[in-house]
Amino acid sequence: MxxxxxxxxxxxxxxxxxxxxxxxxxxxxxxxxxxxxxxxxxxxxxxxxxxxxxxxxxxxxxxxxxxxxxxxxxxxxxxxxxxxxxxxxxxxxxxxxxxxxxxVYELLGGKARDRMRVYQWVGGDRPEGVADAAREMVEEGFTALKMNATAELRRVDSPSTVQAAEDRLAAVREAVGDDVDIGVDFHGRVSKSMAKRLATALEPYDPMFIEEPVLPEHNDALPGIAEHTSVPIATGERMYSRWDFKEVLEDGSVDVIQPDLSHAGGITEVKKIADMAEAYDVAMAPHCPLGPIALASCLQVDAVAPNATIQEQSLGIHYNEGTDELAYLEEPTVFEYDDGYVDLPEGPGLGIDVDHDVVRASATDVDWHNPVWHHPDGSVAEW
CATH class of the missing domain: 3.30.390.10 (Enolase-like, N-terminal domain)
Structure with a gap:
C-alpha cells in the first residue's frame, strides 16, 4: 500500500x-x-x-x-x-x-469545457485610476475586470460617497464599452443600508455582479438587497463549507457563489458546493487572489462544473505586489491568458510543476497582514 x-x-x-x-x-x-x-x-x-x-x-x-x-x-x-x-x-x-x-478533472468525471474565462483586478484597495487601468487590461486582451466599489464606508454615509462610487464605475464603463464585464466588489465594507443605495446607484452601468454586498454574518440581509436591484449578487469568499452556502442557495438571494479552493475545504468540498449551486441555477466564480497551486486547484473544479462562469486570478493583483502566481512554477506558460481565457492544465494531478528549489530559496516568515482602517472618529472600519 x-x-x-x-x-x-x-x-x-x-x-x-x-x-x-x-x-x-x-x-x-x-x-x-x-x-x-x-x-x-x-x-x-x-x-x-x-x-x-x-x-x-x-x-x-x-x-x-x-x-x-x-x-x-x-x-x-x-x-x-x-x-x-x-x-x-x-x-x-x-x-x-x-x-x-x-x-484531477479526469478523475472527477472529465471536463465540461476546454478553457476557462478569467477576470483581472484593477484599481487597488482604495480604488483610483480605475478607468485608465481598465483600458490597459482590455488592451492586453482581458474581457472581464473587477474593481473595489469604495474605500471604507460609514454605516450611513454621505450622498457624495455614493456619487463617487457611481462616477468611478461610469468612467470604467465609458473606457471599456459594453462588451467588457465589470465586477464590483463591496468587500464586506458596506452596511445593508448603504448596500441598497449603492446597488441602485450602480445598476445603470450594468455590473457583471456586485460582490459581498454585506458581510457573511449578515447574509440574512441579502434578500432585501436583491429586491433593490436586478444586478447579480455574488458572495462566498468567507464561507467555508456546503453548510455555509446552504442558506443563501435556499433563499434565492445569490446569483453567483465564490468559494475559495484554499479556504472552503479544497477540491473535494468545492465540487460538492458547485453541484449544490447548479441545482439552484446559481453560477460559480471561484475566489482566488492567491498563488499558482490554488489557481490550478480552481481550474480542476472549473473544468467539471457546468455552472462555473469565470475565474479570479492574481496576476498583477494589488495584494501581491512584487510576486505573481507564475514565480514558483517550472513552466509558467501553463497559465497564459489568451483573449480573456486560460486553457485547462493538461498535465497529471493539478497540472502544474512547482519549482521546489525556488520555493525553498524563497521560504521566509510571511508577515503579511491586511491594513486596519479607521473612520474619522477613530472607530474601526471594515477593510
Missing part, C-alpha cells in the same frame, strides 16, 4: 503557504493551505492534522480523509481548519492524479 511518508511547509512571499506532501512511492503532491494574514496559524493546523492523523495513511482515500479531518476533531468549520483541510486535500488530489497519470 502506498503511504504518506513526509511533508514540508513553506511560507513564501507575498503571503502564501505551500504544502509539499510525499508518498512512499516517490510521488509529490502540492497544496496551498493559507488564510491571508494567518499563515502561521494555518500552518499549525496543517501540522496537527498531518502529525496526528494523515502520516502513514493511504493517500488515495481522499473522501475518507476529508471526512475524518473535518469530523474527527469534534469542533469543526471556520477559516483556519477548513483552509488547513483545503491545502491537504489539494495535495492529495495532486498525488492521485499523478498516480493515475491524468489531470
Amino acid at each position: 502506498i503511504q504518506i511518508t513526509d511533508y514540508q511547509l513553506y511560507e513564501v512571499p507575498p503571503r502564501w503557504l505551500f504544502l509539499r506532501l510525499e508518498t512512499s512511492d516517490g510521488i509529490v503532491g502540492w497544496g496551498e493551505p493559507v488564510v491571508e494574514g494567518r499563515a502561521r496559524t494555518v500552518r499549525t493546523a496543517v501540522e496537527e492534522l498531518l502529525d496526528t492523523y494523515l502520516l502513514g495513511k493511504d493517500p488515495m482515500r481522499i473522501e475518507d480523509h476529508w471526512q475524518t479531518m473535518y469530523r474527527g476533531g469534534f469542533y469543526r468549520g471556520g477559516p483556519v481548519l477548513m483552509s488547513a483541510i483545503a491545502g491537504i486535500d489539494q495535495a492529495l488530489w495532486d498525488i492521485k492524479g499523478k498516480h493515475h497519470d491524468m489531470p
